[in-house]
Amino acid sequence: MKRYYIGLATTFHDPALAIVDAEGEIVFAEAAERFLQDKRAINAEPDHLFRIAHLVKEYCEQDAEFTIARSWSASSSRLPFLAGAASRLGLLxxxxxPRAPLDGWSRTLLMRRYQLHHLMLCVQSAHLKAGANLALVMRHRFGNRKLRFLNFDHHLTHAAYACYGSPFSEAVCMIVDGTGEHGSISCYTYRNGRLDRLSRHRGPESLGGLYMLITELCGFSSFGxxxxxxxxxxxxxxxxxxxxxxxxxxxKVAGCGLRYPPMRQLRAGLTRLCRYRRAEGASALEAADLxxxxxRVFSEIMDELLQNLYAETRVDNLVLSGGCALNSSYAGRVxxxxxxxxxxIPSAPADDGNAVGAALLAYEQTAGPRKTRQKLFSPYLGSRVxxxxxxxxxxxxxxxxxxHLPETVHLEAARRLAEGRILGWIQERAEFGPRALGNRSILADPRPREMKDRLNREVKFREEFRPFAPAILHEYGxxxxxNYQESPYMERTLRFKQEVRAKVPAVVHVxxxxxxxxxxxxxxARFHALIEAFHxxxxxxxxxxxxFNIMGKPMVHTVEDALAVFFTxxxxxxxxxxxxxEK
Incomplete structure (x- = not known):
């Protein structure tokens, strides 16, 4: 009998669902935010009650066997370090x-204590309910009770998605994020489809946690x-x-892990750092030095971690994942x-990608090793309109x-773009991950210097400093x-050559x-044909x-979403x- 593997990314933020078929192929992967049109889908289930039946009908045989794989281990319905005590004291x-003290810092994620308790409550709820909707729908709608549930280590699901979709037969992998079951960093070796843990940082120290604090001090939302x-x-x-x-x-870096100073010194430093918080209503540029x-600090720490990893392994191929891998400025200078x-770096290195990792691990545990392909996973795994x-x-x-222009739509689109028009472009399946890669994109001519400001002001409705990305034909990289490098998922930032910057000022950052x-x-193929026609x-x-979105919203999911953004x-x-x- 056929078996399908449904992976659930079960962190309370960025929930996602992936489906792997009986041959080990990824047939679907999508973050819940797309269907819900709710940025990051905080506290939402990855297996939404009114969505999951449609996905099972579209991508699976309903009477097959199913393995449901979750992206945290069975013991992780509470965060490490403080959650157990908090639960016993009735604080979760x-x-x-409302009665929590306003003062006091926690070493875990460098949050105020009341913030940490809210976080732990969200985490506990997310882990306990993940898969309940899917189980109900399979039993009630399809009469299917052939479900098996598995749980996997959080960082292992990061590593599985990242390594299995890499072009390497051998690599080392580092996961750097806010936290996992035991800490914020894990390292793995990857050889011929086999993952083995090399080291795991244990403790509350977190580069991702400090990143979250800096985000808040700059006047932005870490929860967002x-x-x-x-x-x-x-x-x-x-x-x-x-x-x-x-x-x-x-x-401080210690091997492939991190260390905080003594708590008294840490609290004093955090208190002084908070004096640099951007004032309410002040321009974002006021926080530019911060x-x-x-x-600079983030890059120095990552440099030390990766240098230590290389010294230990002497392997030339690096796979990087976890939320900190979204820092494309650092990725471009590794x-x-x-x-x-x-x-x-995979197309979805943050927690949404763990849905794929969990499903692939479940396949390997149940059906045996997948065929190693040493090629990139396609990012086009989401829904069609x-x-x-x-x-x-x-x-x-x-x-x-x-x-309706079935043969020439890309040619007509290229002409509009060359005339300086701003164009929405929706084709086939949506991208899996946070970046538009030519299927749910807003496109424009990079030549006019004012195009960046026009897009930020009139289309995206976002801060004036925000840059835009160049999508370039590989042969011209x-x-x-x-020092051109292939960047299939828009995952790394590189320096333009001086002599071409004036040609495309709208995509050259400051x-x-x-x-x-x-x-x-x-x-x-379609996106390539469009850029060729523009060329x-x-x-x-x-x-x-x-x-294809406005600030604060996910990428459009339906025809209705696209028309709403277009006309407003x-x-x-x-x-x-x-x-x-056209308008």
């Missing part, structure tokens, strides 16, 4: 939070996952030596500051500028970037860099690419599959 309940704003703001500032002297001693100094020769809805729009909307996406025909018109082999922003044209709509 909502009615305790806005650490990337700190990274984008950093090039506008410079090192503040007073901040650096505060930050650098707060966290952001820049933090990026080869400059460490001995590693090749780097892989409804063909029926698109047909209904064409039939009933009365939109006179809507045209070395012409445009210093420090001369760009977080690029490498585009190849075999990875995304023929303009002699520029790249487009400005940003996610300054976008000029919209392509959905073979349809072109």
């Amino acid at each position: 309940s909502p009615d305790w939070l 996952g806005e650490e990337w704003k700190v990274m984008g703001l950093a090039p506008y500032g410079r090192t503040d030596e007073a901040i650096y002297r505060l930050l650098r001693p707060m966290i 952001a820049h100094t933090w990026q 080869f400059e500051s460490t001995p590693f020769k090749r780097l892989h 409804s063909a029926e809805t698109l047909t209904n729009v064409a039939r009933w909307s009365g939109l006179r500028t809507l045209r 070395e012409e445009y970037f210093e 420090d001369g860099t760009g977080r690029l996406q490498t585009v190849k025909r075999e990875w995304n 023929r018109l303009t002699n520029i082999p790249l487009l400005l690419n940003t996610s 922003t300054g976008m000029d044209a919209l392509v959905i599959e073979d349809y072109l709509l």
